[in-house]
Every structure is written in structure tokens, then in C-alpha cells.
Amino acid sequence: MNGPLNPACAEVERVLIYRLGSLGDNVVALPSYHQIARAFPRAERRLLTNIPVHRKAPAASAVLGDSGLIHGYIAYPIGLRSLSSILTLRSEIRRFHPQVLVYLGSLRGFPAALRDKWFFRFCGIPKIVGVPQSRSDCKRRRISGTTYRESEAERLARGIRDLGAFDLEAPSSWDLNLTDAELHRAKETVSAMNEARFLAVSLGTKAQANDWGEANWTALLSRLAAHLPDYRLAMVGADDEADACSRASIAWQERAINLCGLLTPRESAALFRSAELFIGHDSGPMHLAAAVGVPSVAVFSARNFPGVWFPHGRQHRVIYHQTDCAGCELVTCIEQQKKCILSITVDEVFDAVLSQLSRNPAEGRIASVLG
Known part of the structure; x- marks a missing residue:
């Protein structure tokens, strides 16, 4: 310098x-x-x-x-x-x-x-x-x-x-400085959901160590479908995640829209602006949602120390279990069998979602669950 x-x-x-x-x-x-x-x-x-x-x-x-x-x-x-x-x-x-x-x-x-x-x-x-x-x-x-x-x-x-x-x-x-075309694409998608309140969900992650597992996501989304009859669901991600998202969201039936591979990252960010809540892994879509100010429930592994990659802002609920191997930075976890993220229960994430949906918007906070 x-x-x-x-x-x-x-x-x-x-x-x-x-x-x-x-x-x-x-x-x-x-x-x-x-x-x-x-x-x-x-x-x-x-x-x-x-x-x-x-x-x-x-x-x-x-x-x-x-x-x-x-x-x-x-x-x-x-x-x-x-x-x-x-x-x-x-x-x-x-x-x-x-x-x-x-x-x-x-x-x-x-x-x-x-x-x-x-x-x-x-x-x-x-x-x-x-x-x-x-x-x-x-x-x-x-x-x-x-x-x-x-x-x-x-x-x-x-x-x-x-x-x-x-x-x-x-x-x-x-500010992503979203264009009028990107905002219009998101508006069209919201209109296709009849302007209903919706949750944005992304199951994708590049790192195996960050993956909570399809079974957990299916159980979570099934419980939410029964508990939130007035909501819709927007599944967002890469095109090769479409099948997994369809399986995980099956309980939502026609109330779910699978947008995997159909939106660019910036169009996804424009869509997130209208969501009540983002739910997902430690991932790029989570950071996009945070950038446009949408509260989230984020399921984290402990491969990084707490705080390093948490979504920015005090409106998020991060679920992170501290383990003795925290900070390993492993992309693939074999020896410990992902004990950090797989110790997170469906009950924990379900309760966090309901808590976020009932929050007072004026109460900024970051509530991290540390094991």
C-alpha cells in the first residue's frame, strides 16, 4: 500500500x-x-x-x-x-x-x-x-x-x-442496483402467486458440509404447509436442484412454485424483496436475501467460526451449533459425519420460522442458536 x-x-x-x-x-x-x-x-x-x-x-x-x-x-x-x-x-x-x-x-x-x-x-x-x-x-x-x-x-x-x-x-x-427489467420479472412471478404472502426457500449449497439434507427439508416444509395454510412457497435455486425442491415441497401442492433454474441471481434477489421470509442454508441466495433486507432463517454448519458468513443484519435467525471441530473449513465432511449441521433438529428450524413470522418488524435482532 x-x-x-x-x-x-x-x-x-x-x-x-x-x-x-x-x-x-x-x-x-x-x-x-x-x-x-x-x-x-x-x-x-x-x-x-x-x-x-x-x-x-x-x-x-x-x-x-x-x-x-x-x-x-x-x-x-x-x-x-x-x-x-x-x-x-x-x-x-x-x-x-x-x-x-x-x-x-x-x-x-x-x-x-x-x-x-x-x-x-x-x-x-x-x-x-x-x-x-x-x-x-x-x-x-x-x-x-x-x-x-x-x-x-x-x-x-x-x-x-x-x-x-x-x-x-x-x-x-x-444495493444491487436492480434494473427495471429484473424488478418486472419478479413482479410477474409474484403475480403468478396471486400476490399472496410467501416464503422463499433455497435448498442448494456448493459444500457437502453445509447440506442439512433433503429429508430434513421435506419434514420441515411439510410441517410448515400444514401450519401456514394462507402462505405460498417459492423454491429458488439452480436448475439441477429442481427435482429435490419438488420432492421437498410436495406437501404444499399447488401452493408451491418451483423456480429453480428459471431466475437469474439478480431476478431472485428482486423476488426476495416481496417475501415474508427467506429459509435456506449458508449460501449465495441467503446473502442475496439479506442484501435486499429480507429476514431469514439460516441453517449453518460449523465449518466456519460463528459470524464469518452469517447474513448481514440484525433481522435474521441463524441456527448454528458450536462443536469441538468448529472452524474446520471442510468442504466435505466424512470423518465427523457432519455432526454440527445434522445435530440441528426440524423442531428448532420450525420454531425459528414461526418466531420470525410473528416478530415485531421494529425489533432488529440477530438470534443465533449455539449448541
Whole structure:
């Protein structure tokens, strides 16, 4: 880092932003993207990011769309190792000729951060903002007096503090800048449900360790169908989740609409704005729902420490059981057989849903259930 910038200076015409990941990774970076846009309002802003290969991991462009926060993309090949691929990427970055690099990298340790810094120096970028300056910068901070760790959104904001302070609690920090077409698509879907009150549900997750299981979801949704006769259900997710969602929501019969694969991530976010509640795993759709201000009931594994990937805001109910293996960061859990998330009962989630539906909207809160 070269010290504090005068970020709104007119001579900054090209800014490169480094952020890898897919749906949830980019939603939690929204406050940082907004701050970068405010700091460099006249600059062309391009995002250096990976193109996910998993169908449940939409690319950054599917999240940011026509928001105006990002003007273009440069593909970052995952597993960048060979000299030829490094030089090819360097050439593409140099063709853009960025004057500033804003680093929104994940936590991979101080040596990795230093390697990233020297690569961008090698690309000829004169100013770099956000690269960790010490080993302590590469550690997620603990929330005083709790078992919680700072959220990813908070960590990213801390990293680019040289661009100025900003309010993570302001709704504008999470604005997806949805287009009229996206809002209209959501309105059509709500109209198809006869403007009824509805729950938005997503069963999908990329990580096996985060999956609560179809049997649990089927039991939960069956109980809710009987208890909430005046509600409808909107199932949202990737196209390959459609069959599982149909099975899990069978008790709702004609009151359920299966939208898996039919809406883009941004259209899903527009739809969530009209939902009474979002219910789902620790997932990208959960973060989309939080971004548009919809309360949620989120079923979490303990693969990450509490707070890191919780939905932002105090209106959510997070169900998380603390176990002795918490923080393992495993994508697939075999040895412990997912004992953290599978210890969560249908009764717990059912009660949390009813509690959220009966909440006083004026009472902001985050009520995490810790085992």
C-alpha cells in the first residue's frame, strides 16, 4: 500500500479490483464495491475474478449485472502456476493499464498476500490498496466478549479503509442496483402467486458440509404447509436442484412454485424483496436475501467460526451449533459425519420460522442458536 489516497482525483481513470469467488463472495463485497465506486466515480472499474466452473457458483457478472459498480471483467485462471499463464494474465492486465489496484482477496495467509502484491507490482500498477501489511492483518478479528469473528464484509471494509469510512448498516451499502427489467420479472412471478404472502426457500449449497439434507427439508416444509395454510412457497435455486425442491415441497401442492433454474441471481434477489421470509442454508441466495433486507432463517454448519458468513443484519435467525471441530473449513465432511449441521433438529428450524413470522418488524435482532 502507498498510504492514503485522494481517491476522487480526476486523473484516476482506470481501477482494477481483485476479488475471487462466486455468488456469496460477491454479495458480501457489495459495500466495498460501492465504496470503490464512490472513491473513483469517473474511473473505469474492472474486476479481476475467476469464472466458476460449478453450476451452483454463478460468476461475479451474474451478481453485479448492470449495477454500474463494475464496467468489465478480466478472467483470473484458478491454479495459476505456469510461467506462460502468469505472463498471459500480466499482458492482459497491462493492456488495461490500471492506475490503482484495490485488493479484496480472501484470507490465505501473509506469504500469499505478499506474492499477490508483487505480482501486481510486476504488472506495473503504481498504487495498490488493501493488501495486508502484516501477519495480524491476515487474521480474522474476534468480536470482543463473544465467540464470534468479524464477518467477511467487515474484514473487506477494514482492508480498504484508506478509501474512507463507510456504513455497513446503511441499506445503500448493499444495493444491487436492480434494473427495471429484473424488478418486472419478479413482479410477474409474484403475480403468478396471486400476490399472496410467501416464503422463499433455497435448498442448494456448493459444500457437502453445509447440506442439512433433503429429508430434513421435506419434514420441515411439510410441517410448515400444514401450519401456514394462507402462505405460498417459492423454491429458488439452480436448475439441477429442481427435482429435490419438488420432492421437498410436495406437501404444499399447488401452493408451491418451483423456480429453480428459471431466475437469474439478480431476478431472485428482486423476488426476495416481496417475501415474508427467506429459509435456506449458508449460501449465495441467503446473502442475496439479506442484501435486499429480507429476514431469514439460516441453517449453518460449523465449518466456519460463528459470524464469518452469517447474513448481514440484525433481522435474521441463524441456527448454528458450536462443536469441538468448529472452524474446520471442510468442504466435505466424512470423518465427523457432519455432526454440527445434522445435530440441528426440524423442531428448532420450525420454531425459528414461526418466531420470525410473528416478530415485531421494529425489533432488529440477530438470534443465533449455539449448541
